[in-house]
Amino acid sequence: xxxxxxxxxxxxxxxxxxxxxxxxxxxxxxxxxxxxxxxxxxxxxxxxxxxxxxxxxxxxxxxxxxxxxxxxxxxxxxxxxxxxxxxxxxxxxxxxxxxxxxxxxxxxxxxxxxxxxxxxxxxxxxxxxxxxxxxxxxxxxxxxxxxxxxxxxxxxxxxxxxxxxxxxxxxxxxxxxxxxxxxxxxxxxxxxxxxxxxxxxxxxxxxxxxxxxxxxxxxxxxxxxxxxxxxxxxxxxxxxxxxxxxxxxxxxxxxxxxxxxxxxxxxxxxxxxxxxxxxxxxxxxxxxxxxxxxxxxxxxxxxxxxxxxxxxxxxxxxxxxxxxxxxxxxxxxxxxxxxxxxxxxxxxxx
Amino acid sequence: xxxxxxxxxxxxxxxxxxxxxxxxxxxxxxxxxxxxxxxxxxxxxxxxxxxxxxxxxxxxxxxxxxxxxxxxxxxxxxxxxxxxxxxxxxxxxxxxxxxxxxxxxxxxxxxxxxxxxxxxxxxxxxxxxxxxxxxxxxxxxxxxxxxxxxxxxxxxxxxxxxxxxxxxxxxxxxxxxxxxxxxxxxxxxxxxxxxxxxxxxxxxxxxxxxxxxxxxxxxxxxxxxxxxxxxxxxxxxxxxxxxxxxxxxxxxxxxxxxxxxxxxxxxxxxxxxxxxxxxxxxxxxxxxxxxxxxxxxxxxxxxxxxxxxxxxxxxxxxxxxxxxxxxxxxxxxxxxxxxxxxxxxxxxxx
Numbered sequence: 001x002x003x004x005x006x007x008x009x010x011x012x013x014x015x016x017x018x019x020x021x022x023x024x025x026x027x028x029x030x031x032x033x034x035x036x037x038x039x040x041x042x043x044x045x046x047x048x049x050x051x052x053x054x055x056x057x058x059x060x061x062x063x064x065x066x067x068x069x070x071x072x073x074x075x076x077x078x079x080x081x082x083x084x085x086x087x088x089x090x091x092x093x094x095x096x097x098x099x100x101x102x103x104x105x106x107x108x109x110x111x112x113x114x115x116x117x118x119x120x121x122x123x124x125x126x127x128x129x130x131x132x133x134x135x136x137x138x139x140x141x142x143x144x145x146x147x148x149x150x151x152x153x154x155x156x157x158x159x160x161x162x163x164x165x166x167x168x169x170x171x172x173x174x175x176x177x178x179x180x181x182x183x184x185x186x187x188x189x190x191x192x193x194x195x196x197x198x199x200x201x202x203x204x205x206x207x208x209x210x211x212x213x214x215x216x217x218x219x220x221x222x223x224x225x226x227x228x229x230x231x232x233x234x235x236x237x238x239x240x241x242x243x244x245x246x247x248x249x250x251x252x253x254x255x256x257x258x259x260x261x262x263x264x265x266x267x268x269x270x271x272x273x274x275x276x277x278x279x280x281x282x283x284x285x286x287x288x289x290x291x292x293x294x295x296x297x298x299x300x301x302x303x304x305x306x307x308x309x310x311x312x313x314x315x316x317x318x319x320x321x322x323x324x325x326x327x328x329x330x331x332x333x334x335x336x337x338x339x340x341x342x343x344x345x346x347x348x349x350x
Numbered sequence: 351x352x353x354x355x356x357x358x359x360x361x362x363x364x365x366x367x368x369x370x371x372x373x374x375x376x377x378x379x380x381x382x383x384x385x386x387x388x389x390x391x392x393x394x395x396x397x398x399x400x401x402x403x404x405x406x407x408x409x410x411x412x413x414x415x416x417x418x419x420x421x422x423x424x425x426x427x428x429x430x431x432x433x434x435x436x437x438x439x440x441x442x443x444x445x446x447x448x449x450x451x452x453x454x455x456x457x458x459x460x461x462x463x464x465x466x467x468x469x470x471x472x473x474x475x476x477x478x479x480x481x482x483x484x485x486x487x488x489x490x491x492x493x494x495x496x497x498x499x500x501x502x503x504x505x506x507x508x509x510x511x512x513x514x515x516x517x518x519x520x521x522x523x524x525x526x527x528x529x530x531x532x533x534x535x536x537x538x539x540x541x542x543x544x545x546x547x548x549x550x551x552x553x554x555x556x557x558x559x560x561x562x563x564x565x566x567x568x569x570x571x572x573x574x575x576x577x578x579x580x581x582x583x584x585x586x587x588x589x590x591x592x593x594x595x596x597x598x599x600x601x602x603x604x605x606x607x608x609x610x611x612x613x614x615x616x617x618x619x620x621x622x623x624x625x626x627x628x629x630x631x632x633x634x635x636x637x638x639x640x641x642x643x644x645x646x647x648x649x650x651x652x653x654x655x656x657x658x659x660x661x662x663x664x665x666x667x668x669x670x671x672x673x674x675x676x677x678x679x680x681x682x683x684x685x686x687x688x689x690x691x692x693x694x695x696x697x698x699x700x
Contacts, residue, residue, distance in 0.1 A: 004383040008390045011586060019376060019385045026373050032665075033354040035369045037545040037591060040358045040666060073423040073547065074568060077582040081566045107566055190583050195387040197423065197547040197585030216431045216457055218424060232427040233540050235547030235585060236361060241387065315382075316390060 005338035008316030009148055009291060009329045010170065011190040016333075018194070018244035025240055036240055041233050049236075050229055053243040057202060060250060061179035070201040070221065071229045071239050076100065076169045077107075079186040079199065082219045083142065083165055084108035087184070089211050093117045093138040093162070098125040098147035099322060100167060105142070111213075117141075124323070125150040127283040134160045140183070140207075146171035148191070149320045151293030151327060152286045157181055163207055171290045172200070173249050174332055175258040183207045191290075192332050194242035197235045249332065257332050264330045264339045265289040271343045277301070277350050281323055295325035305349055312345045314338075355688035358666030359498055359641060359679045360520065361540040366683075368544065368594035375590055386590055391583050399586075400579055403593040407552060410600060411529035420551040420571065421579045421589050426450065426519045427457075429536040429549065432569045433492065433515055434458035437534070439561050443467045443488040443512070448475040448497035449672060450517060455492070461563075467491075474673070475500040477633040484510045490533070490557075496521035498541070499670045501643030501677060502636045507531055513557055521640045522550070523599050524682055525608040533557045541640075542682050544592035547585045599682065607682050614680045614689045615639040621693045627651070627700050631673055645675035655699055662695045664688075 006013040029036035030045035039046055054069040072078070080103055084092065092112065094105040096119035108114045115138075118129035125147060134141050140163040146153040148170040158164070163183040172187040179185060183204040190196040201221070208222055217223045217231065224231050249257065269287060272280045272294045281293045296302055305326075309317055319325040328342060356363040379386035380395040389396055404419040422428070430453055434442065442462065444455040446469035458464045465488075468479035475497060484491050490513040496503040498520040508514070513533040522537040529535060533554040540546040551571070558572055567573045567581065574581050599607060619637060622630045622644045631643040646652055655676075659667055669675040678692060 006384055006388055008388065010583065011388055011390060013388050014385070019387060022387070023373055023376050026369060026376065033663075034356055034665070035364070037369060037372070038356055038358065038361055038363050040361060041546065073425065073585070074428070075423065075582045078424070078568045081568060103567075107568075110564055110566060188583060195585075195587050196391065196583045197588055214460055216460060217453075218428045218431060218457075232425045233360065233538060233546045235423070235545075235588065237545050237587060238547055238585065313383075315384070 003313060005312070005314045005341050006316055006334065007314065007328045007330070007338070007342070009320070009327060011196050012329055012331050013333045014194065014241070015245055015248040017248055018241050021244040022237070022241045025237070036237055039236075041230060041236055046236055049240050049243055050234065053239055053246065054229070056243065056246040056250060057200065060173060060246065060254060061202070063179060063202070066206065067202055067204050068225055070203070070224050071234055071242070072199045072201055072224060073197065073235055075188040075196075075199055076167055076186060077103065079167070079201065080104040080107035081110075082221070083184065083186070084111040085213070085215050085219045086208060086211065086221050087140050087163070087165070088112040089139050091115060091135070091138055092140050092142060093134055094142045095119070095129060095132070095144075096121060097128060097144050097152060098150040100147065100149070100169070101142075101144040104144070104167060108142070120152070125152065126281055128152050128154055128286040134158065134162050136162065138162045140165045143167070146288050146290050148291050148329070149322050150282065151288045151291045151323070152282045153288035153290065155286070171288070173254060173257070174261050174290055176254050189238060189242050191329075194245045195238045198238035198242050200242070260336065261289050261330065261332065264334065264336055265292065267336070267339050267343060268292050268328060268330070271346050275346050275350055278346065281325065290330060292328045292330065293319060293323050293325065308345050308349050309342070312341055314342055314345060317342070353663060355662070355664045355691050356666055356684065357664065357678045357680070357688070357692070359670070359677060361546050362679055362681045363683045364544065364591070365595055365598040367598055368591055371594040372587070372591045375587070386587055389586075391580060391586055396586055399590050399593055400584065403589055403596065404579070406593065406596040406600060407550065410523065410596065410604060411552070413529060413552070416556065417552055417554050418575055420553070420574050421584055421592070422549045422551055422574060423547065423585055425538040425549055426517055426536060427453065429517070429551065430454040430457035432571070433534065433536070434461040435563070435565050435569045436558060436561065436571050437490050437513070437515070438462040439489050441465060441485070441488055442490050442492060443484055444492045445469070445479060445482070445494075446471060447478060447494050447502060448500045450497065450499070450519070451492075451494040454494070454517060458492070470502070475502065476631055478502050478504055478636040484508065484512050486512065488512045490515045493517070496638050496640050498641050498679075499672050500632065501638045501641045501673070502632045503638035503640065505636070521638070523604060523607070524611050524640055526604050539588060539592050541679075544595045545588045548588035548592050550592070610686065611639050611680065611682065614684065614686055615642065617686070617689050617693060618642050618678060618680070621696050625696050625700055628696065631675065640680060642678045642680065643669060643673050643675065658695050658699050659692070662691055664692055664695060667692070
């Protein structure tokens with residue numbers, strides 16, 4: 001079987017060693033003689049997985065015990081609501097940089113005053129707003145670090161005293177950041193972290209307990225914190241594969257992963273800029289290093305280009321309908337060779 | 351390696367063929383050359399999985415198109431809230447038969463008037479209340495068909511014109527029932543259905559749209575129905591293994607599964623009743639065929655009995671702290687041989 005170059009936007013390519021470890025755990029988990037699918041989440045073997053998965057996030061980001069790590073269900077879409085339930089008292093400020101930011105603020109609006117303090121909607125989200133004012137009395141500022149659909153990314157985060165909340169679903173652990181700039185970070189696992197079905201939440205504990213509303217148990221961060229992510233049965237297998245992915249990230253080192261991600265992105269964007277058949281959709285300074293969105297100048301060539309990609313075993317590059325054209329998602333586990341294969345098709349196509 | 355007799359209460363024993371299919375899909379999903387963990391949920395291959403997983407539930411229960419099937423995240427614990435969000439207008443009636451019923455009504459209380467119309471709390475939930483009055487003006491009646499922790503089970507469902515909602519997490523597809531008695535059935539997958547991380551919801555569509563409150567998107571059944579369970583990224587791998595488990599159920603036939611479950615339960619309860627060292631905790635007529643709870647008359651023998659079980663490769667029979675003693679969970683995939691092994695240890699122990 002030829003290698004598939006997997007540019008899927010999510011669920012997306014994972015390190016082979018994480019998948020291989022998943023296979024082994026399906027067959028015989030931690031030498032229990034049972035599959036990880038049929039072992040109690042209260043068993044010492046699974047509790048150890050959960051603890052290591054929480055600890056590894058803190059290690060990777062060098063976080064003090066002021067922060068705690070949760071593994072929940074429901075994806076970022078559930079966090080859109082949960083964040084507001086737990087943190088929105090008077091008013092919250094949101095930056096709207098695409099589909100997911102818009103959805104996040106839509107859910108928060110049900111619970112209080114939400115102000116869109118900056119937006120790139122005017123140009124179909126092809127840039128990241130900068131230099132906006134952040135009202136000092138905001139309960140929090142919500143941003144989306146990388147916009148999977150539109151292909152833009154913050155390359156510098158706002159400087160503010162307001163508590164920052166960030167949806168990092170599509171670029172978490174792709175680069176060296178100071179996570180302590182944020183009071184809450186959340187991410188659906190299914191891009192850089194692992195399989196669909198697990199959601200990572202990292203919280204600075206002191207921000208909780210400041211709203212007066214009653215919070216349903218499953219949406220209450222304090223409930224989940226008090227039970228070490230085991231208030232109800234966690235998504236055991238997805239969390240297990242997340243742990244294997246985190247271990248791979250730790251072995252590689254985030255700096256080395258960032259370096260490789262830069263190399264991949266530069267190679268592809270160089271071709272997009274130099275190849276007269278194509279054009280990028282995002283302002284150069286705000287281009288995502290994870291999701292590169294680009295168009296054919298002559299749309300009638302779309303099917304031919306898709307076929308050429310298919311012949312080269314390139315998968316998952318059809319663009320989202322909101323942007324059209326193509327999207328190459330280059331998450332951590334994607335090899336430089338896969339980007340070279342795509343660039344090669346683009347050159348040959350010319 | 352000796353076979354482990356897996357009596358875990360959940361996550362619990364699954365059919366080997368479902369686990370084997372999971373292994374294959376981790377390696378190469380539907381001949382895509384990719385792992386199911388790294389394939390888009392919008393791919394035709396995964397959409398086919400989701401469609402078949404929904405259709406198979408309707409087939410097994412012979413449901414008309416008045417009903418629809420959803421696969422969600424968050425477990426039954428999230429459904430406790432979601433049910434009330436979508437259905438509770440004026441008042442709802444709940445029967446309290448244990449820990450999970452209590453949690454269900456606690457979450458519903460946040461959203462409206464909840465009346466506990468019957469309860470077995472007076473005798474530590476060791477029976478199923480019967481002959482209770484169901485107020486005709488209830489928006490719905492909520493019951494828990496099987497009580498995993500206390501080991502009791504409805505062997506006949508209430509007859510009522512009130513819309514019935516049932517948490518079937520721990521006995522779904524274990525016996526031949528008329529599912530059309532219910533307007534909504536939900537179940538966390540991690541007992542009879544598959545791995546932790548997927549939640550099944552079956553809804554009679556006409557009951558929706560009758561509440562006036564605004565419903566957050568992720569808690570709105572109509573939102574999920576309108577997107578065929580793909581409003582956000584579904585827990586792809588757990589759903590895949592659920593499908594494999596449903597196929598196994600379909601191959602066996604529910605009647606044959608029920609027959610075997612009866613045989614297993616009768617064998618174990620007979621030993622509990624005949625062996626002077628042990629006693630059951632639940633009134634005989636309400637005993638669960640899934641989770642058998644029992645005590646040693648002389649508690650000081652507990653460690654010895656646990657060791658004897660361990661030596662016989664019997665796993666997961668420690669009772670829940672709410673009941674103490676032992677709990678043998680005998681879900682669909684557990685072989686009669688495993689029950690025989692347990693009965694053998696009980697006899698030898700005597």
